Amino acid sequence: MIKNAENIIVGISIGDLNGIGSEVVLKTFEDSRMLELCTPVIFANVKILSFIKKNFTSSVMLHGIDKLDQIVPGKINVYNLWREGIDINLGTNNDKVGEYAIKSFVAATKALKEGIVDVLVTAPINKYNIQSETFKFPGHTDYLDQELEGNALMMMVQDNLRVGLLTDHIPLSEVASHLTEELIERKIQTIKQSLIQDFSINKPKIAVLGLNPHCGDGGVIGKEDDAILKPVLKKIFDKGTLVFGPFPADGFFGSGQYEKYDAIVATYHDQGLIPFKTLSFGKGVNYTAGLNKVRTSPDHGTAYDIAGKDIADYNSFKEAVYLAIDIFRSRNQYEEISKKPLKIKEKQL
Template sequence: MSSKHHKIRVGISIGDFNGIGPEIIMKALKDKSITDFFTPIIFASGKLFTYQKNIFKLQVNFNYIDDVKDAVNGKINMVNLWKDNVNVNFGIPTEESTKMAIDSLEAATEALLNKEIDILVTAPINKDEMLKLGFQHAGHTGYLEEKAGKKGVMFLVTEDLKVAVSTHHIPVSEVAQNISKENIKKQIKILNQTLIEDFCVERPKIAVLGLNPHAGDGGAIGKEEIEIITPAIQDLSENGILTFGPYPADSFFQPSTYTKFDGVLAMYHDQGLAPFKTIAYEDGVNYTAGLPFIRTSPDHGVAYDIAGQNIADEQSFSEAIFTGIKIFNNRTEYAELRENRLLIKKQPSENRYREER
């Protein structure tokens, strides 16, 4: 079905409910016209959300369902995963809130893999607490990569700034040994295709940051730029991917520099995310690029320090929803255009002549 006539189904996992997850979800969906744009499907607990919406005095009505297939367009649907009472302790992660975060994520991901929802938007989780309960990944990205059977790239995006990271949630002491020429090439190829397919950039220009201060100063402060990063950039450039750098990270994020590029690859988590969150904190979105499905999330955490105070800002979560929808539409249109081109190429030349004549 063409994306123009398809009411997109947005699946939502709730994260840790003792953080700000349910609050920002309900605030993002409180406008009664929101269901004109998409069909929300929350994987949660009716009793939990009723309790929290009363605390935050939000006028949000839910259509409770037992199966995602029963979701109704024009309503805010909730797959009622837990029917027992829930103990809410704002600001404190508990075994119950952590288990529900895992259950919600797993149920929503299953629906995504079964194509029962079109995109997945994840509220913030507490990674440490989930690991304690046996969750095998230090975040959403690794979990979704395992489910997809392929590697993705953590990609923080706004309209004007898009930053990916080569290494994710690992100690800084392990970053250097986890970057390689081949990994950088694979990641930039993913970014290049994502920018074309998901963000409609015809010829992406991608900047690559150095690992060391001043991008190594010609080898005086480290050899990774000379031995790993520059050779990767050269190989990609020779194969038609517009890749530039390595740039010193300390001066790159000035508007006169970063605005010249469509995407940026940083070497490690804080090198890319610290400037990104400073520049684009309110409307930043975390997108897992390179996977066969679409997952977005806000670019902030569980915010235990403000949980339950009714002051959490839903803007980043709203941006995550609408960025996911935009990517879905762009990706669908791109696939349709490619399919049409292939059909034209396969058409016998005689038939083409008749049609053109």
């Protein structure tokens, strides 16, 4: 059954409490109309958020709950995941604060898996202070890939601009060795399926960027594009997927060529994220495609340098909430349509 908008429950992991996460989360819900779109549930502690709130202009009213069956529509629910106090020093790196960031994220993910919340929006974490004996993941995406069904793929979204990655958080020196036929086919299929079910695009067109400058110039500047990318993309195209490339990455965005496609696939992290963040004007969203649940996040980090100064731009987080809701609706509609048998009227003779 497709949910009414106000009944969509958005789980929010609070991220690094010393960063700008709390600020962008609470400022997002300053606009009371947001509560007509969804019911937020923040996994943290209401007293700590009330303390942090004093550092920036905010009039939001927080509703503390001690159990997840106490969620109230129309309220900014804060699930008291812990009771103890935390030493908060905005703008500083603290390993103890990192522990609570992961505690929030793990609990929110569990609620997502169990269907208590419908979608998950994650505030920024510090990838260094979250590491422990019990959490050894580079970030949110890798943990979600383990906990949720499917194959996680990092996709950056801003309106009709969608940039997916073949490889994400790995050293540049290792990118070429990761570009196998199996990985490329799997990632392209994940992007295609996401465009269909998450963005309601029936016949998506996908462009792939080359690995080397000028796509290797016929092997003069690297052989990976000719030896790996081109034959795999042809194979995928011949099977019916509208995938094109590889294209030289240097002029692809500046020429406006990206506007012809429903998604662009970069071979490595910065190849995709530098042009994306340049074009998205602070409203970009990081979406984890390919999983059986919906997770989004803003496209920025903890921003310690401006934490507590009341100047953090919350637009990316707000867009992350919007996108999570839109994808949730789109998936529900896709599933409803998929369940209906195809009815073909008999031609009357």
